[in-house]
Amino acid sequence: MNGRLFLCxxxxxxxxxxxxxMFLSHLRPQxxxxxxxxxxxxxxxxxxxxxxxxxxxxxxxxxxTRIATPAPTPPAKPALAxxxxx
Numbered sequence: 001m002n003g004r005l006f007l008c009x010x011x012x013x014x015x016x017x018x019x020x021x022m023f024l025s026h027l028r029p030q031x032x033x034x035x036x037x038x039x040x041x042x043x044x045x046x047x048x049x050x051x052x053x054x055x056x057x058x059x060x061x062x063x064x065t066r067i068a069t070p071a072p073t074p075p076a077k078p079a080l081a082x083x084x085x086x
């Protein structure tokens with residue numbers, strides 16, 4: 001077996017393994033992140049004027065500034081117990 005053929009076979013095996021590993025890496029399930037709650041509300045109200053019969057639509061859009069749930073605050077540092085030397 002000459003050197004060039006050996007190199008071609010080795011590169012083929014390497015590329016085949018690389019492709020198989022890349023394919024298998026995509027099969028692992030990704031961690032599920034929960035969908036955040038909506039941060040806006042929409043309300044509408046139809047009002048009819050008694051005198052003219054004209055309909056007026058009042059629309060209200062409220063957007064919260066809270067985009068995501070806040071990260072939990074770390075606990076306060078515990079007080080170190082004093083060691084007694086006897």
